[in-house]
Amino acid sequence: MANSPTSRAAQILGRPLTLGGLTVRNRLAMAPMTREYSPGGVPGPDVAAYYARRAAAGVGLLITEGTYVDHPSAGTSDRVPRFHGEEPLAGWGRVADAVHAAGGRIVPQLWHVGMARDAGAPPVPEAPPVGPSGVPVKDSEPGRAMTLDDIDDVVAAFASAAAAAEARGFDGIELHGAHAYLIDQFLWAHTNRRDDAYGGDLLARTRFAAEIIAACRGAVSPDFPILFRLSQWKMSDYTARLAESPQELEALLAPLAEAGADVFHCSTRRYWEPAFEGSGLNLAGWARKLSGLPTVTVGSVGLSSEFMSSFRGEPADVTGLDDLLDRLEREEFDLVAVGRALLADPEWAAKVLDGRTAELKPFTPEALGSLY
Template sequence: MNSSSAATRAHDVLSRPVAVGKLTLPNRLAMAPMTRQFSPGGVPGADVAEYYARRAAGDVGLIITEGTYVDHASAGTSDRVPRFHGDDALAGWAAVAEAVHRAGGRIFPQLWHVGMARTAGAPPVPEAPRVGPSGIPLDDSEPGHAMTLEDVDDVIAAFASAAAAAEERGFDGIELHGAHGYLIDQFLWAHTNRRDDAYGGDLLSRTRFAAEIVAACRRAVSPEFPIVFRMSQWKSGDYQARLATTPQELEAVLTPLAEAGVDAFHCSTRRYWLPEFDGSDLNLAGWARKLTGKATISVGSVGLDNEFIKAFQGERAGVAGIDELLDRMERDEFDVIAIGRALLADPEWAAKVLTGRIDELRPFDTQAFTTLH
């Protein structure tokens, strides 16, 4: 295929509008959520608005923000990560949403509770305990506090309050962070959930906490306001971890979430092209779409020649082709592809891909983590 034909193909495949619930996105490209710690005191400023608006102006169809802490004392582990509660932070977020909309984009905040990933004594609430379904850490750190039923109710209410605040401040939808070994995922994963009540045990019971968060958020917002659920098999520090070893087990996790009100699943993988289960080429997002009928977002090393973990080791990532991505999206394996590091390095990545300027794409280096761009 010559370069002109390849450019036309990329445009034709990626520029198609797509529905996420009742919301129509202008194309198939999203910005993946990436923690940056650029919000002192948890308040996003004008620089944060500029950062997201620049990507929206560069033809990203959906911006998913960095993780934002819900209103629970144990939710966070840094006072430079933005929160999604308090008049000051919410005013900052309203300005972010307005800036993205002026640039022609759509934006969802990612709502987050870190659970046992919290560092003991860390801000924003140093005295808050580390909490989880059973107080079991993902690593070899000290055990924390096993959540009581009152704790469970408080966290569910915090997510619902943040969802309502997102709609009130002009956002287009929300994403719930249920991946990577954070609190919601700690309930889903048998290793960290050893409870013997209704929130622990088999897969269905371990999914109850997540499903109740989804249902509470759905009640807190209007019916047309989209809810995306981010999930993963891998956990921070444990890349071999599995929630589901078969499609049937994955269906047991996803079905209650879909029934509770999830409009789309954002399936986090380290490499989007890898099959999730033996006997099929489908990746995790492909399986989620097949099993639930919901829209799905895929992610993982798009447009770069190494995976994200290399960035934390100081390694540069070169530009890679997207032919396999286009193959998968042409056959509607998944609906949207999220771009992470490539958009940090090059705010115009989407525009360049959609207009055939592949030769202008920039490589990624770790400086992209520490500069505004």
């Protein structure tokens, strides 16, 4: 390994990676970030330009902002893109084409907010918030516990979106199973209080997620990658944990891998924090070790503070990447997802790969409103 920091970053981050039938040109991914720039749920030319610009600057895999599946209660904004319907899917097809033309690969993140939905909100104001038990994830009104028919409808909606992604030229899909949205609400004991086959112990609580994965796997080609995003923390509770030990994490991941997940995207607020006492491995490191599948790490990469500080109007300084490179070099994880740093600096990947880190821009809250 060369001693030059420039060549070290290029050699470690610049290696290609194969995920199922997809080869990604390097180890850099763009993290999904909700932007609400799709009026009526339709991604327009500005959305295509936004993703293509980052692909052209060297990001290997772009994971889109969360996109609503075709279920009345899936969303809570009319400006978040949908992944169903002729006009939204046509728009997403143009996004995929633009990214491919710029040399990148792209997967849509498929999303159902569940009990995080605000009652009366668009895009379907009359749709109630629904979840495994109707238990709210924050200080809000209870919603409706999902029936078995509801569960079947949502599973089918995810599978339909997966098929649409492949048909529109995307390179895989990501299922949003993190941050106390619907899939995660089934995984989390706090929100899942069911006494049927979808609730109870940890294994039972994975059933809903596993059924969605299996349905998506059946709706796409065998080598079409399925990423699954998970987290311990929730938007409403940073201390929440799905797994208190590596053994519990293995029990959580095993049915998801068996159902057909190809990659685990492990969301943490700070990528360098250990997942469990007694080991320096982060959540992505443990998921890789326990499942044997490729993993994506994420959380404050290249920045001095975690992402919620940005919503409080606080800037974040540029930080070094030596620890990240060390971990990637020893194969703790396989891909690195970058969020706010890519909002602030669309050229971030090119600058890092070229060793131009002195040119990196700090994050400022104004970047959250950036159109491109």
